[in-house]
Amino acid sequence: MLPIQLFRQNKELVLEGLKKRNFKETELVDQIIAIDEKRRQLQVENDNLAASINAASKNIGQLMAQGKKDEAEAIKAEVASHKEQTKELAAKLAEMEQEQYDLIIRLPNIPHSSVPFGKTPEDNEVVRQAGTRPDLSAQKLPHWELTEKYNLINFELGTKLTGSGFPVYIGQGAKLQRALISYFLNYNIDAGYMEIYPPYMVNEDSARGTGQLPDKEGQMYHAVADNYYLIPTAEVPVTNVYRDEIVKESDLPIKMTAYTPCFRREAGSYGKDVRGLNRLHQFDKVEIVQLIQPEKSYEALEGMVSHVEKLLQSLELEYRILRLCGGDMGFTSALTYDFEVYSAAQERWLEVSSTSNFENFQTNRLKARYKDANGKTNLLHSLNGSSLALPRIVACLLENHQTLDGIRIPKALQAYFGAEMIK
RNA sequence: GGUGAGGUGGGUGAGAGGCCGAAACCAACAGUUUGCUAAACUGUCGUACGGGUCAAACCGUACCGAGGGUUCGAAUCCCUCCCUCACCGCCA
Numbered sequence: 106m107l108p109i110q111l112f113r114q115n116k117e118l119v120l121e122g123l124k125k126r127n128f129k130e131t132e133l134v135d136q137i138i139a140i141d142e143k144r145r146q147l148q149v150e151n152d153n154l155a156a157s158i159n160a161a162s163k164n165i166g167q168l169m170a171q172g173k174k175d176e177a178e179a180i181k182a183e184v185a186s187h188k189e190q191t192k193e194l195a196a197k198l199a200e201m202e203q204e205q206y207d208l209i210i211r212l213p214n215i216p217h218s219s220v221p222f223g224k225t226p227e228d229n230e231v232v233r234q235a236g237t238r239p240d241l242s243a244q245k246l247p248h249w250e251l252t253e254k255y256n257l258i259n260f261e262l263g264t265k266l267t268g269s270g271f272p273v274y275i276g277q278g279a280k281l282q283r284a285l286i287s288y289f290l291n292y293n294i295d296a297g298y299m300e301i302y303p304p305y306m307v308n309e310d311s312a313r314g315t316g317q318l319p320d321k322e323g324q325m326y327h328a329v330a331d332n333y334y335l336i337p338t339a340e341v342p343v344t345n346v347y348r349d350e351i352v353k354e355s356d357l358p359i360k361m362t363a364y365t366p367c368f369r370r371e372a373g374s375y376g377k378d379v380r381g382l383n384r385l386h387q388f389d390k391v392e393i394v395q396l397i398q399p400e401k402s403y404e405a406l407e408g409m410v411s412h413v414e415k416l417l418q419s420l421e422l423e424y425r426i427l428r429l430c431g432g433d434m435g436f437t438s439a440l441t442y443d444f445e446v447y448s449a450a451q452e453r454w455l456e457v458s459s460t461s462n463f464e465n466f467q468t469n470r471l472k473a474r475y476k477d478a479n480g481k482t483n484l485l486h487s488l489n490g491s492s493l494a495l496p497r498i499v500a501c502l503l504e505n506h507q508t509l510d511g512i513r514i515p516k517a518l519q520a521y522f523g524a525e526m527i528k
Numbered sequence: 529g530g531u532g533a534g535g536u537g538g539g540u541g542a543g544a545g546g547c548c549g550a551a552a553c554c555a556a557c558a559g560u561u562u563g564c565u566a567a568a569c570u571g572u573c574g575u576a577c578g579g580g581u582c583a584a585a586c587c588g589u590a591c592c593g594a595g596g597g598u599u600c601g602a603a604u605c606c607c608u609c610c611c612u613c614a615c616c617g618c619c620a
Contacts, residue, residue: 148578152589159589162601166546169600181600188600202577351538351575353556472576480557482575 106210106316106470108484112138122215125431127224130211137208144201151194158187214466216431217403217440223430230430232442233414236423239449239505247450248500249381251507252278255527260381270371270379270386277527281502282389284521285495286364289391289416293492296412298362298393303342305365306333311345314471316437326368335368339392340489347396347473351482354475358397358405362492365390382496383455389495395488396473399465402486403440406462410442413458413492419517422501423447425454439464442490446497450504455497460490503527 112119116134123131161184168177221230252258257278263271274282294300312318312334317325326335336342343363352359367390371379378384393412397405410426417424429441444458465484468474473485506513511528519525 145578148589152578155590156588158600163546165600170546177600184600480573 106466107212107215108465108469109137109141109205109209111215112141119212119215123212125216125220125222126213126434127432128213133208133212137205137212140201140205140208144198144205147194147198147201151191151198154187154191154194158184158191161187213436214439214463216434217462219428220434220440221428221430224432225430226433228430229427229433229443232426232428234423234425236418236421236447238423238447241449241504241507243509244507245450246504246507247381248448248503251503251512252381255512257281257503257527258382268386270384272382272385277524281499281522281527282495284518284523285498286389286391288518288521289492290362290364292416292419293362293391293393293412296360298360301339301343301346301361301363303336303339303346303363303365305368306335307342307345308333311341311348314345314348315341315467316470317341323372324370326370336365337369338367339363339365339390340394343392343394344467344471344473344487344489347468347485348471349473351474351476352396352485354398354477357475357485358395358401361394363392363394365392367494382500385496390491391493391495393490393492396468396485397488398475398477399483399486402462402464402488405486406440406442406460406488409460409488409490413444413460413490416492417444417446417457419515420498420502421515422498422505423449424457435459435461437461437463437466439466444491444493446501448497448501448504450507451500455501457493457497457501458491461488463487463489 107119112134116138119134120131123134161180165177165180165184168174168180221228223229246254249260252260255277256275259273259275260269262273263269266273290300306328309318309332312322312325317334317337322334325337327333328335342365343361346361347359366387368387369385371384371386382388393409395402395405395409414424414426424444424446427443427445429438429443434441438461441459441461443456444460445454446457447453448455464486467487468484471487473487474482475485476482502515503512506515511526514522514525514527
């Protein structure tokens with residue numbers, strides 16, 4: 106949610122940002138500004154009225170203490186009429202606040218100046234591409250055949266136990282998951298991230314805090330009896346750690362990492378996108394989150410990007426980094442880098458990480474703030490990224506490193522996996 | 529699941545219709561003292577919205593778990609809901 110001050114101070118910036126996103130309802134901006142002015146007017150009126158009521162009440166108390174009952178009664182009558190007015194005003198004010206909120210919440214974040222113009226994924230800018238494409242002339246099996254061949258994952262069993270999109274990892278397949286999770290977490294911890302092991306369900310306040318509610322409830326699994334939501338990403342519980350908190354500047358940056366399974370309903374997905382490990386209802390992911398001063402957040406974002414990039418390199422996979430265009434960026438992001446890995450048998454790029462700076466769009470709603478050197482309270486900037494999402498990494502590891510003798514495990518992972526090959 | 533107690537500022541905790549945005553203590557921050565550390569002392573020390581200002585100072589309003597009610601006036605009384613803690617039961 107954009108801070109209201111932004112509209113008063115820099116309307117042009119908002120309009121330009123919306124244009125870059127191809128966001129059509131630009132009239133919302135003027136509506137918001139108009140309501141804001143009216144709202145403030147009303148507040149001044151209402152506050153003044155309340156002030157006179159308060160003063161009168163105090164007066165009554167003193168008069169009663171002095172035994173001047175008649176005078177007190179006279180003032181009481183006066184207060185009664187003021188109260189009528191303030192009741193009306195307060196109701197109008199609340200209505201207006203709600204109206205303003207409803208409008209403002211519909212606006213997406215303002216893209217960073219480096220975000221390219223564009224409407225579709227084709228307009229995303231390839232920042233870097235690196236790694237080598239393996240020679241699969243000897244054998245080119247897609248991962249869903251490799252998982253069967255080596256008995257790593259049983260998709261049908263998952264369907265029996267739960268439903269489609271809930272694979273069962275078996276034997277070396279299960280061990281590979283555990284190895285990747287440990288490797289990713291340790292890698293992040295070494296870079297100064299604090300490991301968090303959060304709940305896998307959150308309450309409504311948390312879901313609201315990171316913006317899953319009110320709009321995206323269809324994306325989450327909901328435990329109705331207790332009104333808890335299964336997390337669609339670790340970002341939800343981890344970012345909410347700092348909901349309604351004010352931290353000292355000396356505590357910044359706050360860097361957290363967490364492994365969690367992620368639960369997504371993914372209603373409406375179909376076809377090759379959901380084949381094998383490409384899209385699941387439950388998957389594993391290791392997330393990194395940072396909270397930092399506004400002036401340092403883009404430096405931090407670049408740091409996170411190179412952090413994730415090195416991790417991908419260590420897995421010996423071909424990857425590319427995209428700077429998402431205005432039309433393809435998530436609603437809450439100001440700048441997003443997507444990481445894609447080349448799936449050599451499917452011959453397509455798969456997204457394995459999305460790393461974004463949300464500036465104060467998230468923290469405004471979360472009320473995650475810090476106190477600066479002058480004692481002033483400001484909103485933090487929040488950033489997060491995957492490092493990494495497991496299923497597609499697994500898919501690419503299997504496909505890209507397949508040989509006739511088995512699947513080669515990258516060096517960096519061997520100590521965690523305990524073998525050099527899957528046979 | 530049963531029974532009981534309770535939700536007050538960063539923490540502990542007092543307040544029981546007006547003198548309360550809230551004592552005291554602790555923590556934190558700044559300073560004085562000091563060879564260093566410690567101690568001692570002094571001061572500062574909630575948030576939001578709005579007004580005001582170049583910026584401050586300052587002023588108003590709201591907030592004592594949430595929502596409603598009683599009253600001229602509510603942290604304090606009443607109602608509803610939520611949550612936490614303790615003990616018992618069950619259980620990984």
